[in-house]
Amino acid sequence: MKNRGISALIATLLISVAALGSFIGCGNTVIENNGYDATKANISVATYNGGVGYQWLEEAASRFEEKYKDATHFEEGKVGVKISVDKDKQFYTGENLSTSALTKDMYFTEGVDYYTFVNADKVADITDVVKGSLSTYGETGTIEAKLDDSFKSFLTAKDNKYYMLPFYDAFYGFVYDVDLFEEEGFYYDKDGDFLALRDESQREDFEANKANGPDGEHGTYDDGLPATYKQFLDLLDQIAAKSCIPFCYSGSYNDYVNKACRAFIADYEGYDGFKLNYTFDGKANLVKEIKADGSVVTEEVKITPENGYELQRQAGKYYALKMQEEIFGTAKYVGGSWNGYDYTVAQSEYIKSKYASTRYAMLVEGVWWENEANPTFAELEIIKGEKKESRRFGFMPMPKLKAELAGPQTMFSANSSFAFINKNCQNMELAKEFMRFLHTDAEMSKFNAKTSISRSLKYEVKNEDKATATHFGKTLIDMRKQANVVYPYSSVKMVIDHPEVFSQTAWYFNSSIDGNSFKNPFDSFKNRQSDAKQYFNGLYAYQKLMWSNLKLGK
Amino acid sequence: MEATNKKQKGDRGDLIFYCCLVALPLLQVAIFYFYVNFNSILMAFKSYDRLSDTFYWDFGANFSRFWQELTMKSSILIDAFKNSFIVWLFTSVLGTVLSIVFSYYIFKKWALSKTFKFFLFLPSVLPSILLVIVFKFFVNEAIPEYISHFTGNIITPLLLGKDSLMPTILFYNVWVCFGAQLLIYTGAMDQIAPEILEAGKVDGVSCVREFVSIVVPIILPTVTTFVIANVATLFTNQANLYAFFGDKVDYSNYTIGYYLFVLVNNKVDYGKTMYCYASTLGIICTLIAFPLTMLIRRLLNGKEED
Numbered sequence: 001m002k003n004r005g006i007s008a009l010i011a012t013l014l015i016s017v018a019a020l021g022s023f024i025g026c027g028n029t030v031i032e033n034n035g036y037d038a039t040k041a042n043i044s045v046a047t048y049n050g051g052v053g054y055q056w057l058e059e060a061a062s063r064f065e066e067k068y069k070d071a072t073h074f075e076e077g078k079v080g081v082k083i084s085v086d087k088d089k090q091f092y093t094g095e096n097l098s099t100s101a102l103t104k105d106m107y108f109t110e111g112v113d114y115y116t117f118v119n120a121d122k123v124a125d126i127t128d129v130v131k132g133s134l135s136t137y138g139e140t141g142t143i144e145a146k147l148d149d150s151f152k153s154f155l156t157a158k159d160n161k162y163y164m165l166p167f168y169d170a171f172y173g174f175v176y177d178v179d180l181f182e183e184e185g186f187y188y189d190k191d192g193d194f195l196a197l198r199d200e201s202q203r204e205d206f207e208a209n210k211a212n213g214p215d216g217e218h219g220t221y222d223d224g225l226p227a228t229y230k231q232f233l234d235l236l237d238q239i240a241a242k243s244c245i246p247f248c249y250s251g252s253y254n255d256y257v258n259k260a261c262r263a264f265i266a267d268y269e270g271y272d273g274f275k276l277n278y279t280f281d282g283k284a285n286l287v288k289e290i291k292a293d294g295s296v297v298t299e300e301v302k303i304t305p306e307n308g309y310e311l312q313r314q315a316g317k318y319y320a321l322k323m324q325e326e327i328f329g330t331a332k333y334v335g336g337s338w339n340g341y342d343y344t345v346a347q348s349e350y351i352k353s354k355y356a357s358t359r360y361a362m363l364v365e366g367v368w369w370e371n372e373a374n375p376t377f378a379e380l381e382i383i384k385g386e387k388k389e390s391r392r393f394g395f396m397p398m399p400k401l402k403a404e405l406a407g408p409q410t411m412f413s414a415n416s417s418f419a420f421i422n423k424n425c426q427n428m429e430l431a432k433e434f435m436r437f438l439h440t441d442a443e444m445s446k447f448n449a450k451t452s453i454s455r456s457l458k459y460e461v462k463n464e465d466k467a468t469a470t471h472f473g474k475t476l477i478d479m480r481k482q483a484n485v486v487y488p489y490s491s492v493k494m495v496i497d498h499p500e501v502f503s504q505t506a507w508y509f510n511s512s513i514d515g516n517s518f519k520n521p522f523d524s525f526k527n528r529q530s531d532a533k534q535y536f537n538g539l540y541a542y543q544k545l546m547w548s549n550l551k552l553g554k
Numbered sequence: 555m556e557a558t559n560k561k562q563k564g565d566r567g568d569l570i571f572y573c574c575l576v577a578l579p580l581l582q583v584a585i586f587y588f589y590v591n592f593n594s595i596l597m598a599f600k601s602y603d604r605l606s607d608t609f610y611w612d613f614g615a616n617f618s619r620f621w622q623e624l625t626m627k628s629s630i631l632i633d634a635f636k637n638s639f640i641v642w643l644f645t646s647v648l649g650t651v652l653s654i655v656f657s658y659y660i661f662k663k664w665a666l667s668k669t670f671k672f673f674l675f676l677p678s679v680l681p682s683i684l685l686v687i688v689f690k691f692f693v694n695e696a697i698p699e700y701i702s703h704f705t706g707n708i709i710t711p712l713l714l715g716k717d718s719l720m721p722t723i724l725f726y727n728v729w730v731c732f733g734a735q736l737l738i739y740t741g742a743m744d745q746i747a748p749e750i751l752e753a754g755k756v757d758g759v760s761c762v763r764e765f766v767s768i769v770v771p772i773i774l775p776t777v778t779t780f781v782i783a784n785v786a787t788l789f790t791n792q793a794n795l796y797a798f799f800g801d802k803v804d805y806s807n808y809t810i811g812y813y814l815f816v817l818v819n820n821k822v823d824y825g826k827t828m829y830c831y832a833s834t835l836g837i838i839c840t841l842i843a844f845p846l847t848m849l850i851r852r853l854l855n856g857k858e859e860d
Contacts, residue, residue, distance in 0.1 A: 095821050116825040119607035158605045251714055252694075255802060340694035340711035416822055496604050503823040517630050517805040527716035545626050549619050 051368020153491035187224030216406025268316035511538030678733025
């Protein structure tokens with residue numbers, strides 16, 4: 001009997017422990033021992049340690065700590081503040097955080113579905129931060145004034161409150177090796193011939209002789225780069241003729257190629273035309289006919305939510321697919337055979353090719369690639385004594401269909417990254433102040449220079465910060481300053497409710513060709529399953545079929 | 555009187571002990587089986603509103619969407635149903651036949667049988683993601699390299715080629731499905747009375763005859779159990795596609811299991827928006843798989859009785 005009683009007690013204890021374990025994730029945030037300072041007001045900030053890295057956050061935290069070293073108002077009896085930065089690539093993704101308890105006070109991460117977090121009541125209302133004055137930091141405006149209209153309407157569509165702020169711009173495109181371009185003469189001169197830098201002493205003449213580039217202006221970041229589709233294709237032939245390989249890419253993540261070529265659409269359509277894909281309200285120039293020579297006849301059509309699928313006939317979408325087919329339809333410009341590289345392998349092959357028998361001229365990547373490639377740069381520093389800062393790379397602006405269309409870039413930022421505060425933050429006042437601080441022009445400028453990546457808000461990068469950026473970062477800063485950026489966010493309810501139709505990949509890549517559905521133009525062209533015209537027609541066919549499932553009026 | 559009190563106390567103690575023991579499992583069954591499944595069934599008749607985070611009644615919407623998707627010219631569903639059936643044929647039918655043959659080989663203790671047993675069982679004890687990474691490297695890097703080295707031909711990595719992808723995936727799935735079956739079948743074969751096999755030997759039966767006429771009929775009830783269990787997985791098997799490619803699989807290579815998984819798992823793009831449609835698809839697949847499983851069970855059990 002006594003034994004039974006003991007057994008019952010043990011069983012009860014076990015069950016209680018198991019039950020407690022289930023709820024252990026709930027509750028307030030946990031301050032880790034590492035970095036915690038009992039004499040100061042503390043918060044913990046976590047960031048996804050991917051292409052943006054974490055060093056920018058540590059540096060910003062130090063500046064914030066310095067600014068508020070004598071502050072006593074954040075916590076009674078405490079002087080100064082302590083920001084503990086934690087980084088991880090596996091745990092701090094938006095996807096993971098959406099299904100687990102938040103254990104840090106603030107997050108900067110990517111892969112975030114905004115409404116999943118908001119509806120789960122996990123994130124703090126930061127409307128006061130976004131709409132409040134930044135006068136403490138010497139600014140006259142608010143963070144809200146720095147937001148693009150599409151963000152403003154999307155973020156507040158639920159209840160007119162802000163719960164997150166956009167993090168960084170995610171541009172895909174082509175990275176080019178500036179040193180190689182200069183050595184081998186892959187720049188265009190004013191007569192349309194190729195131009196090389198023979199000697200450093202001739203640099204002045206070299207720069208003066210460069211063509212205007214896609215923006216049509218001399219003395220800007222894109223001088224000498226191909227201005228038209230034809231020039232771009234001629235350049236690829238020239239690179240191949242010089243025994244270099246035009247492109248390095250990741251075969252395992254070949255959707256990067258699709259996303260890079262999607263940039264052709266945005267630039268061709270321009271801000272208003274491309275923005276229609278998120279507003280469904282306005283007039284669009286749509287392809288009526290594709291002629292045998294590849295040119296198109298267009299017609300003007302009024303776009304509404306009822307006929308939104310018509311936007312799949314945008315000429316920019318045809319030209320983007322045509323360019324993708326020309327460039328990546330065969331292995332001609334990727335070295336003669338298809339690879340199975342992971343994206344980090346592709347980065348490594350690209351950087352190291354400087355010391356290989358055959359050099360790659362361009363890399364298909366996102367703007368965060370430099371940080372991801374840090375291990376390769378470090379390896380080269382040991383082996384070859386060459387520092388990362390001494391390599392010069394640039395971000396290729398998209399060429400235009402015709403020289404007459406020269407002008408600033410329209411860029412598409414494939415955002416999914418946000419900054420937010422945990423609703424159960426242990427020191428909300430401090431967290432909000434840090435959020436304010438990080439969204440001052442001065443801090444965003446420093447972020448931009450440190451990471452080469454721009455924040456998805458309006459601000460200017462200061463010259464002294466720009467001077468500290470890598471060459472790649474500098475070209476991006478110049479390009480971003482001149483460009484119009486379209487973000488993939490909308491307050492149209494149809495778009496919010498149907499991500500299966502309007503996601504960044506489904507809307508631009510889903511196609512129906514001869515009874516088969518496709519979602520990857522790269523594979524489709526590589527496997528000879530379609531050509532650009534068929535894929536383009538398939539975009540329309542697919543979305544027209546999908547449209548009847550949408551709840552347009554709701 | 556004292557004895558009665560003791561008995562009552564004892565009964566109460568037993569009752570408390572029993573309650574403590576079954577409380578958590580019962581709670582788990584109530585929530586994770588009854589509530590979740592019941593809610594899943596209801597979801598098939600609802601739609602999701604993202605802004606208000608509510609599921610509202612929308613009776614025909616998901617079923618009409620299913621019908622539309624099924625009947626449209628370029629149907630992901632048709633490809634997915636076809637691929638699910640092919641994967642099932644290879645893993646359940648071909649995989650079972652090969653498992654029985656390999657089990658017999660091991661049972662007979664022929665040359666290198668222990669080595670075969672080790673290598674065929676290995677996939678069952680290693681983490682699947684580790685196997686996928688090794689296999690992926692082998693077929694994408696090593697094989698093209700060998701072919702290029704020995705023949706001079708450059709081939710597309712097997713998991714990246716249009717024509718080689720599905721056969722490679724099928725090969726992998728058949729290979730990894732051996733483990734558990736091998737263990738059970740060799741166990742069943744070990745239970746065969748030695749006298750029966752010796753009698754066969756005395757009668758001069760060949761190995762093939764022994765296998766077909768003695769071993770297989772004796773282990774048939776075990777095989778039947780596996781086959782019936784496998785029919786039920788027809789629409790849940792995602793053929794390890796997610797482990798190989800994440801959500802980047804081309805539509806033409808989808809299986810129903812994979813389709814259901816990505817509909818629900820894609821939190822970045824979809825959130826909860828596809829839960830209702832996935833639920834509808836799940837119900838329809840159950841309506842197909844359930845009678846099919848019962849039919850196969852009846853057929854196989856009938857055969858067994860014969």
